[in-house]
Amino acid sequence: xxxxxxxxxxxxxxxxxxxxxxxxxxxxxxxxxxxxxxxxxxxxxxxxxxxxxxxxxxxxxxxxxxxxxxxxxxxxxxxxxxxxxxxxxxxxxxxxxxxxxxxxxxxxxxxxxxxxxxxxxxxxxxxxxxxxxxxxxxxxxxxxxxxxxxxxxxxxxxxxxxxxxxxxxxxxxxxxxxxxxxxxxxxxxxxxxxxxxxxxxxxxxxxxxxxxxxxxxxxxxxxxxxxxxxxxxxxxxxxxxxxxxxxxxxxxxxxxxxxxxxxxxxxxxxxxxxxxxxxxxxxxxxxxxxxxxxxxxxxxxxxxxxxxxxxxxxxxxxxxxxxxxxxxxxxxxxxxxxxxxxxxxxxxxxxxxxxxxxxxxxxxxxxxxxxxxxxxxxxxxxxxxxxxxxxxxxxxxxxxxxxxxxx
Numbered sequence: 001x002x003x004x005x006x007x008x009x010x011x012x013x014x015x016x017x018x019x020x021x022x023x024x025x026x027x028x029x030x031x032x033x034x035x036x037x038x039x040x041x042x043x044x045x046x047x048x049x050x051x052x053x054x055x056x057x058x059x060x061x062x063x064x065x066x067x068x069x070x071x072x073x074x075x076x077x078x079x080x081x082x083x084x085x086x087x088x089x090x091x092x093x094x095x096x097x098x099x100x101x102x103x104x105x106x107x108x109x110x111x112x113x114x115x116x117x118x119x120x121x122x123x124x125x126x127x128x129x130x131x132x133x134x135x136x137x138x139x140x141x142x143x144x145x146x147x148x149x150x151x152x153x154x155x156x157x158x159x160x161x162x163x164x165x166x167x168x169x170x171x172x173x174x175x176x177x178x179x180x181x182x183x184x185x186x187x188x189x190x191x192x193x194x195x196x197x198x199x200x201x202x203x204x205x206x207x208x209x210x211x212x213x214x215x216x217x218x219x220x221x222x223x224x225x226x227x228x229x230x231x232x233x234x235x236x237x238x239x240x241x242x243x244x245x246x247x248x249x250x251x252x253x254x255x256x257x258x259x260x261x262x263x264x265x266x267x268x269x270x271x272x273x274x275x276x277x278x279x280x281x282x283x284x285x286x287x288x289x290x291x292x293x294x295x296x297x298x299x300x301x302x303x304x305x306x307x308x309x310x311x312x313x314x315x316x317x318x319x320x321x322x323x324x325x326x327x328x329x330x331x332x333x334x335x336x337x338x339x340x341x342x343x344x345x346x347x348x349x350x351x352x353x354x355x356x357x358x359x360x361x362x363x364x365x366x367x368x369x370x371x372x373x374x375x376x377x378x379x380x381x382x383x384x385x386x387x388x389x390x391x392x393x394x395x396x397x398x399x400x401x402x403x404x405x406x407x
Contacts, residue, residue, distance in 0.1 A: 022341075022374040023134020025059040025099045025313045026051060026068070029115060030083070031106035037078050039067040045078045055111045059134075059313025061377060067092045070102045098122070098132050133371055136311060136319045140370035143321055144398050146280050147364060148214065150206040153345055157204040159278050167274040168198040169221035170267050178230050181223070187231065187265045194223075196270065202278055208351050210343040211375040212364045215353050216278060219360035220271070225328045227267050229389050232258040232296035255303050255380075259293040262286075268294065271326070272393070279322050279362055281395055292394045296328075299335060299388040305380035307340055310394060311365045311372045319372070319397055324362035326391040327355050334384030337361060341375045352381070355388055366397075 028034045028051040036058065037045040048068065049058040069090040071078040080089045085105035093100075099122070101115060118138055125133045148157070161167050172181035172194040179186075181194045207213045235258035262272045271294075276286035299305075310323045325337060335355040342351045353361045367373050380390070 020061050020063050020307065020341075020377065021093055021095060021098075022061045022309065022377060023059060023098060023132065023313050023372050024062055024093065025057050025134075025315075027055060027057050027099060027101045027115065028053065028070070029055050029101060029103045029107040029111045031108060033073040034081070034102060035071045035073055035075070035078065037069055037071055038062075039069065045069075045071075047078075054108060055114060055315075057313065057315035061307065061309055062093050064093050064095045068100070098134060129369075131371065132374070134313055134374055135366075135371040136313055137315050137317050140317060140319070142368060142370045143364075143366050145282070145285065145321065147368060148204070148212065148280065150209050150212055150214070153206055153209060155206040157206070158201050159204060160201040161199040161274070161277060162201065164273065164277055165196075165198045167270060167277055168196045169224060170194060170196050170227070170270060171221050171223045174223075178223075178226055181227075189266060196266075197221075199274075202274075204278060207353055207361070208339060208342040208344070208363075211339065211341075211373050213339060213342070213351075213353070213376075214362055216360045217356070218358050219274070219278075220326060220328075220358045222358065224267055224271065225326075225357055225389075228260065228294070228296060228326070228391060229328055231260055231264065232391075233298075235259070236296075236298055255297045255299045255305065257295055257297045259295055261293040262288060262291070275324055275360070275362075275393055275395075278360070279324065279395065281322070285398065286395065290396050290398055292396075294326075294391050294393050296391045297389070299331075299380065299383045299390070301383050301385060301387065303388075304382040307338075307377050307379040309365070309372065309377060311376075313372065317397075320365045320394045321397050322362055322395040323365055323376075323378075324360060324393045324395070325353075326393065327357055327359045327361070328389035328391060329355075329387070330357040331355055331383050331388045332386030334382050335388035335390075336381050338379045338381050339363075339375070339377065340379065341377045343375065355390065 026036050030053060032053050035050050036048040038048045040046045051058050069080040072081050083104045087103050088101055091100055121138055122133045174180045181189055183190055202216050202219060205215045207215050236256040260268055262268050272286050276283050310320050336352040338352045340350045343349060344351055363376055364373060365376055
């Protein structure tokens with residue numbers, strides 16, 4: 001099943017994106033597995049996650065006023081649990097609350113004690129910083145890698161690449177038939193026809209300071225964009241939300257996707273190297289243990305990905321650190337990447353990055369202190385005409401467990 005790891009799913013109805021409550025945690029302190037459901041506007045319970053026992057957590061972006069309930073793992077149909085001593089079985093989201101806890105008579109004393117320590121720490125963090133703690137766990141260490149520190153929107157930062165020939169762009173004069181550039185395996189290139197050109201450098205443009213979001217024009221060559229689409233197209237399947245046992249189809253994400261790993265070909269190797277340089281992530285870290293396979297997505301007319309986070313408050317130290325987006329074509333209309341919570345210099349809220357072929361966008365999922373960035377909420381806006389091809393590449397903290405989506 002195709003899936004996005006640690007994807008924070010946004011449950012959407014009539015609410016507006018900028019009214020969302022980010023980084024909400026749902027904690028199961030019972031001594032057994034429980035399931036969480038959202039009461040959608042249709043009245044039908046919508047599955048929101050299976051949460052393990054003794055303090056396990058799931059988390060995502062939602063809205064004030066949305067109502068959820070806890071059900072037993074085997075309840076069919078799902079109904080609110082009536083377990084002895086059950087508390088907070090059914091509840092509505094509030095703007096000023098980030099943790100929602102289910103407990104009953106099976107909750108162990110040590111689980112209650114650990115929860116109280118966490119809540120105390122979160123209160124102290126807010127008093128100290130003015131921000132809610134929405135990080136994947138607490139306390140979470142600061143990011144390992146250096147981060148760009150943008151000063152203003154529109155700032156331009158030149159990144160030299162002349163000392164990195166392996167990061168150069170690939171080209172091939174194929175006369176309209178890209179297959180003529182490929183070796184017999186259909187993945188690698190014919191050296192007599194395809195060639196790599198070193199780059200002098202690339203220019204990063206600051207799109208937003210809060211969150212830290214950037215754009216680079218001409219990051220890819222024409223050939224590289226066409227090559228990625230050609231390699232991914234036969235592998236496309238329905239995109240899902242959630243991860244692991246919670247991966248599922250959702251109306252919040254209406255695209256098809258495929259995965260291409262770094263070792264797929266010399267073209268992917270060069271692109272991964274280039275992404276590492278412009279994001280200031282050491283080359284050795286842009287390897288399979290710290291990055292996911294390239295997730296190539298195809299959005300037909302009308303398709304979108306509603307506002308969401310790429311990190312999730314799931315109680316684990318591991319987290320995505322940087323989300324990067326490779327734009328493989330330019331839709332006829334629509335398909336931009338929006339940041340509905342971005343705080344702009346004029347005091348307005350929200351900005352967008354247009355979907356332009358060959359460009360790269362990237363932004364940080366974490367703040368400098370290791371907290372999740374609530375302002376990094378983003379969406380793939382509806383494709384109004386034509387189609388959109390885009391390829392996210394997520395870079396994780398080194399604490400991440402080994403990733404395995406090879407194709």
